Amino acid sequence: MSAGATAGERRVEPGRAPLVALSGVEKVYGKGESQVYALAGADLRIDNGEFVAIMGPSGSGKSTCMNIVGCLDQPTSGSYRFRGVEVGTLSRDELALLRRHYLGFVFQGFNLLARTSAVENVELPLVYRRVAAGERRRLALAALAAVGLEGREKHTPAELSGGQQQRVAIARAIVTNPSILLADEPTGNLDSARSVALMELLVALNRTRGITIVMVTHEPDMAAYSTRTVVFRDGKVASDGPTSRRAGAGHAP
Amino acid sequence: MLWTTLVMAFREIRRNALRSFLTTLGIVIGVGAVIAMVTLGQGATIKVTGDVAKMGNNLLTVSPGSERRGAVSVAATMFTLDDANAIRRDVSSVRFVAPTASRATSMVYANRNYTATVTGSINAYLDVRGYALDRGRIFSETEQRVGMPVCVLGETVRKELFGAEEALDATIRVGKLACRVVGVFASKGQSTFGFDQDDFVLMPLATFQRRIAGTTDVGAIFVSARDEGSTVKAKRQIEALMRERRRIALGAAPDFAVRDMKEISDTLATITRALTALLGAVAAVSLLVGGIGIMNIMLVSVTERTREIGIRMAIGARAHEVLLQFVVEAIVLSVLGGLLGMGLGLAGSFAVARLVGLPFVLMPEVVLLAFAFSAAVGIAFGIFPARKASRLNPIEALRHE
Numbered sequence: 148m149s150a151g152a153t154a155g156e157r158r159v160e161p162g163r164a165p166l167v168a169l170s171g172v173e174k175v176y177g178k179g180e181s182q183v184y185a186l187a188g189a190d191l192r193i194d195n196g197e198f199v200a201i202m203g204p205s206g207s208g209k210s211t212c213m214n215i216v217g218c219l220d221q222p223t224s225g226s227y228r229f230r231g232v233e234v235g236t237l238s239r240d241e242l243a244l245l246r247r248h249y250l251g252f253v254f255q256g257f258n259l260l261a262r263t264s265a266v267e268n269v270e271l272p273l274v275y276r277r278v279a280a281g282e283r284r285r286l287a288l289a290a291l292a293a294v295g296l297e298g299r300e301k302h303t304p305a306e307l308s309g310g311q312q313q314r315v316a317i318a319r320a321i322v323t324n325p326s327i328l329l330a331d332e333p334t335g336n337l338d339s340a341r342s343v344a345l346m347e348l349l350v351a352l353n354r355t356r357g358i359t360i361v362m363v364t365h366e367p368d369m370a371a372y373s374t375r376t377v378v379f380r381d382g383k384v385a386s387d388g389p390t391s392r393r394a395g396a397g398h399a400p
Numbered sequence: 401m402l403w404t405t406l407v408m409a410f411r412e413i414r415r416n417a418l419r420s421f422l423t424t425l426g427i428v429i430g431v432g433a434v435i436a437m438v439t440l441g442q443g444a445t446i447k448v449t450g451d452v453a454k455m456g457n458n459l460l461t462v463s464p465g466s467e468r469r470g471a472v473s474v475a476a477t478m479f480t481l482d483d484a485n486a487i488r489r490d491v492s493s494v495r496f497v498a499p500t501a502s503r504a505t506s507m508v509y510a511n512r513n514y515t516a517t518v519t520g521s522i523n524a525y526l527d528v529r530g531y532a533l534d535r536g537r538i539f540s541e542t543e544q545r546v547g548m549p550v551c552v553l554g555e556t557v558r559k560e561l562f563g564a565e566e567a568l569d570a571t572i573r574v575g576k577l578a579c580r581v582v583g584v585f586a587s588k589g590q591s592t593f594g595f596d597q598d599d600f601v602l603m604p605l606a607t608f609q610r611r612i613a614g615t616t617d618v619g620a621i622f623v624s625a626r627d628e629g630s631t632v633k634a635k636r637q638i639e640a641l642m643r644e645r646r647r648i649a650l651g652a653a654p655d656f657a658v659r660d661m662k663e664i665s666d667t668l669a670t671i672t673r674a675l676t677a678l679l680g681a682v683a684a685v686s687l688l689v690g691g692i693g694i695m696n697i698m699l700v701s702v703t704e705r706t707r708e709i710g711i712r713m714a715i716g717a718r719a720h721e722v723l724l725q726f727v728v729e730a731i732v733l734s735v736l737g738g739l740l741g742m743g744l745g746l747a748g749s750f751a752v753a754r755l756v757g758l759p760f761v762l763m764p765e766v767v768l769l770a771f772a773f774s775a776a777v778g779i780a781f782g783i784f785p786a787r788k789a790s791r792l793n794p795i796e797a798l799r800h801e
C-alpha cells in the first residue's frame with residue numbers, strides 16, 4: 148500500500164468521538180437558478196450500537212444524507228465527522244479507505260455484480276482489503292450463512308429472488324465487520340413477507356454483532372424495528388426521537 | 401495483489417464470455433490477416449528472385465528495341481549472325497554467345513497437330529539458357545553449317561505430338577519443313593513468369609533462317625558473361641560495340657537493349673514487393689476494422705462497466721485499483737487475441753505456402769508490429785471507459801444509465 152494510503156488510514160484512527168456527527172451539513176446540486184438544496188443544514192448524531200430509521204417524504208434529502216454518512220459523497224458545506232475525523236477534507240482515496248474499513252452500504256437496487264456468484268460478490272470487499280483467497284472464501288461463506296443463504300453460494304444474481312439478492316448485498320456489507328451499516332430503502336423492492344424477514348435479520352445483526360444500523364424507509368412497519376426514528380423534511384431533520392412502539396405492527400422487538 | 405488482479409481479470413473475461421470473444425475476434429482476425437498476407441507476399445518475393453537467379457545471373461539478353469520517332473513507333477532493325485560473331489570476337493568478358501530467331505509455327509506428326517515456338521540457334525544456346533538433353537544428341541557441326549532439317553524437342557511438344565510413342569528419329573513437319581527429331585530436352589518446367597519453358601522446338605539457326613523464316617534476321621542474342629561479376633562490364637562492352645555497328649550517334653538513344661537477369665530479377669522483386677505491400681495494406685485495413693470492432697464492444701459495455709466501477713468504489717476500491725484491474729483485463733484479452741491471431745496467421749500462411757510451393761518466411765518485425773498495434777487498440781479502448789468512470793464519484797457511477 149502506498150505511503151499516502153497509510154497516512155489516510157492513520158487519520159481515521161477511532162477516538163472517543165461519536166460515530167457520526169453531522170452539523171449544519173448542506174449539499175447543493177446544480178448551479179445558479181437551478182440550484183437545489185438537497186440538504187439545507189442537517190444536524191445528526193449517531194452513536195455506536197444504535198438502530199436508526201430515517202423517514203420523510205420523497206425528495207427530503209434522505210438518500211443524500213445517507214450518501215454523505217456513507218462517505219460516497221461529500222458535503223458542500225458544514226461539518227461531517229466520522230469517528231472524530233472531518234470527512235469534508237479527505238481525498239477521494241482516503242474516502243475509499245474509510246468505506247473499505249468502517250462502512251457497509253446496502254442499496255435499494257442491490258447493486259450486485261452481474262453474472263457473478265453470490266460468494267464472489269461477497270468476497271469483493273475482502274479483495275480490496277487484501278485478505279488471502281482461502282480466508283476470503285471462509286469469511287464470505289460465513290457471511291452468507293449469517294444472512295441465511297447457505298446452499299445459494301454459487302448462484303448469480305439472476306438466479307436469486309429480490310429478497311435473496313438483498314441478503315447477498317447485506318452479506319457483502321457485513322463481511323468486513325463494519326462499524327456501521329447503511330441501508331437506503333433496503334425493502335423498497337421487496338414484498339412484505341420478505342421485508343419482515345430482512346428486518347429481523349437487521350435487528351439480529353444489530354443485537355448480536357453490535358453493528359450500528361442506519362436505514363432509510365418509507366414504511367412505518369419497517370421503521371418500527373428500529374430504536375430511534377429521524378424524520379427529514381426539506382433537507383433538514385424535522386424530528387428525532389425513540390421509535391414509537393404504537394406505530395409498529397406488533398412485531399416490535 | 402497483482403496476482404489477485406490477474407485472477408480477477410481471468411474470471412471477468414470468462415464471466416463476459418461473449419464480449420471477450422468478440423473483442424478477441426477482432427484482434428485475432430486483424431493480426432492473423434496481416435501476418436498471413438505479409439508472410440506469403442515475402443515468400444513469393446523470395447521465390448521469384450530465387451527462380452530468376454536459377455536462370456543464371458550472368459545471362460545477358462541483347463534485343464532490338466523499338467525506336468520512337470515522334471508519335472510513331474517504328475520497329476528497330478534486327479540483328480544478324482555477324483552481330484553475334486562480333487560480340488564473340490570483340491567482347492572479352494563473354495563466354496557463350498547464342499544468336500536466336502523464333503516464331504510460333506504449327507507442327508504435325510501423324511494425325512497430331514500442335515503449335516509451339518520454333519527457335520533457331522546454335523549449340524551454345526543450351527549453355528546460355530541452361531538446357532540439358534534427356535535423350536538423343538545436339539546438332540553436329542555440319543548440320544549447323546549446312547542448315548539440315550533436324551530438331552530437338554522440348555518435353556511439352558514431345559508429349560503433345562508423340563504421347564507414349566518414341567520421338568527419337570521420327571520425322572515431324574514444322575511448317576512446310578519435314579524435320580528429323582534427333583534429341584529431346586530434359587524438362588525445365590514452368591518459369592517464374594508462369595510460361596512453359598518446355599514448349600518449344602530447337603533447330604539450327606541456318607535451318608530456321610532458310611527454311612522457316614526466309615530471312616537472315618537474328619531476333620535476340622543471348623550472351624553469358626564469364627562470371628557474375630563481369631556482367632556489368634560485358635553489358636557496357638556490348639552496348640558500345642552495338643552502337644558502333646548500328647551507327648548510333650553519340651548521345652542518341654539506342655534502338656536495342658542489353659538486359660541482364662539481375663535487372664529483371666530486381667524488377668520482379670520490386671513488383672512482388674509492391675504486391676506484398678498492397679496485400680499488407682488490405683490486411684492492415686482488416687486490422688483497423690478489427691480495432692474498430694474492439695472499440696465498439698468496449699464502448700457498448702461502458703454502461704455496465706461504469707456501474708461495476710461504481711459498485712467497486714462504493715465498497716472501498718480506490719480509483720487506481722479499479723483502473724489497474726481494467727488495464728490488466730484489457731491486456732490479458734488483447735495479448736490472448738494477439739497470440740491466437742499470430743498462431744493462426746503463421747499456421748495459415750505456412751499451410752498455404754506448402755500448398756502452392758512458396759518458401760515460408762517468418763518476418764518477426766511484422767508479427768511484432770501487428771501484435772503491438774492490436775494490443776494497443778485493445779488496451780486503449782479497454783482502459784478509456786474505465787478511466788472515465790473511475791473519475792466519477794461512486795454515486796454518479798452507480799446512477800449511470
Ligand SMILES: Nc1ncnc2c1ncn2[C@@H]1O[C@H](COP(=O)(O)OP(=O)(O)O)[C@@H](O)[C@H]1O
Nearest residue numbers: 176177183185204205206207208209210211212
Ligand atoms: N445528483 C443530483 N443532481 C441534482 N439533484 C439531485 C441529485 N441527487 C438528488 N438531487 C435532489 O436533491 C433532493 C433530495 O434528493 P434525495 O436525497 O434523493 O431525496 P430522498 O432520498 O429523500 O427522496 C431532491 O430534490 C433531488 O431531486
Ligand SMILES: [Mg+2]
Nearest residue numbers: 209210211331
Ligand atoms: Mg432516496
